[in-house]
Amino acid sequence: MQKVNSLQGNLRSQKTLLLVSLLVLIADQLTKLGIRVSLLVGESRPEEGFLRLTRVHNEGIVFGLSVHHVVPLLLPIVVIALALFLSHRYALFNSRLVKTALGLFLGGSLGNLVDRVHLGYVTDFIDFDLWGDFHWPAFNLADAAIVVGGILLIWYGIRLWMLPKHS
Numbered sequence: 383m384q385k386v387n388s389l390q391g392n393l394r395s396q397k398t399l400l401l402v403s404l405l406v407l408i409a410d411q412l413t414k415l416g417i418r419v420s421l422l423v424g425e426s427r428p429e430e431g432f433l434r435l436t437r438v439h440n441e442g443i444v445f446g447l448s449v450h451h452v453v454p455l456l457l458p459i460v461v462i463a464l465a466l467f468l469s470h471r472y473a474l475f476n477s478r479l480v481k482t483a484l485g486l487f488l489g490g491s492l493g494n495l496v497d498r499v500h501l502g503y504v505t506d507f508i509d510f511d512l513w514g515d516f517h518w519p520a521f522n523l524a525d526a527a528i529v530v531g532g533i534l535l536i537w538y539g540i541r542l543w544m545l546p547k548h549s
Contacts, residue, residue: 396481398478398481398482398485399481399482399484399485399488400485401485402481402482402485402486402488402489403485403486403488403489403492404489405489406485406486406488406489406490406492406493406523406524406527407489407492407493407496409523410489410490410493410494410522410523410524410527411493411496413507413522413523414493414497414505414507414522414523417435417437417505417507418437418505420435421435421436421437421507422437423437423438423439424436424437424438425437426509430511431511432510432511433508433509433510433511434509434511435507435508435509436507436509436520437505437506437507438505438506438507438509438520439501439503439504439505439506440503440504440505440506440520441502441503441504458491458492458494458495458498459495461487461491462488462491462492462495465484465487465488465491466488468484477538479534479538480534480535480538482531482534483530483531483532483534483535483538484531484535485531486527486528486530486531486534487527487528487531487532487535488531489524489527490523490524490525490526490527490528490531491524491528492524493522493523493524493527494522494524494525494528504522504524505522506519506520506521506522506525507520507522508520508521508522508523508526
């Protein structure tokens, strides 16, 4: 993997990543705050329908899976550090698409980390009633940004893998 030279690795080359991260973090925290002041835990608006806003406190990790209480705090820190290191260090991660994807991932991870440190749980609120009594686990904007960022990184990786190899 090719290392980034010092000019490419400076703060200016991280502009997209930092801007996207900051916008995701702000949007995530504002929407969660709005939910916390508008709804009681377990309350939904509307009460029925395909898409509802339902206030949920998630003390686990993805989809509310229960794990040791240290994991939800350490995992985002490791992911954030890895994303920043790779973005700063290697030219492969220097495309605008990758910077945007890493920014989505970083901003979402920071948004959920802020909740965990400040509140001890993550505020989730986007609630889909898919069919019958099956609800997709509630999530928030940070979770959506993490998933979209991950999908973009996978798509980028597949595109690189499919490029013709030159000897």
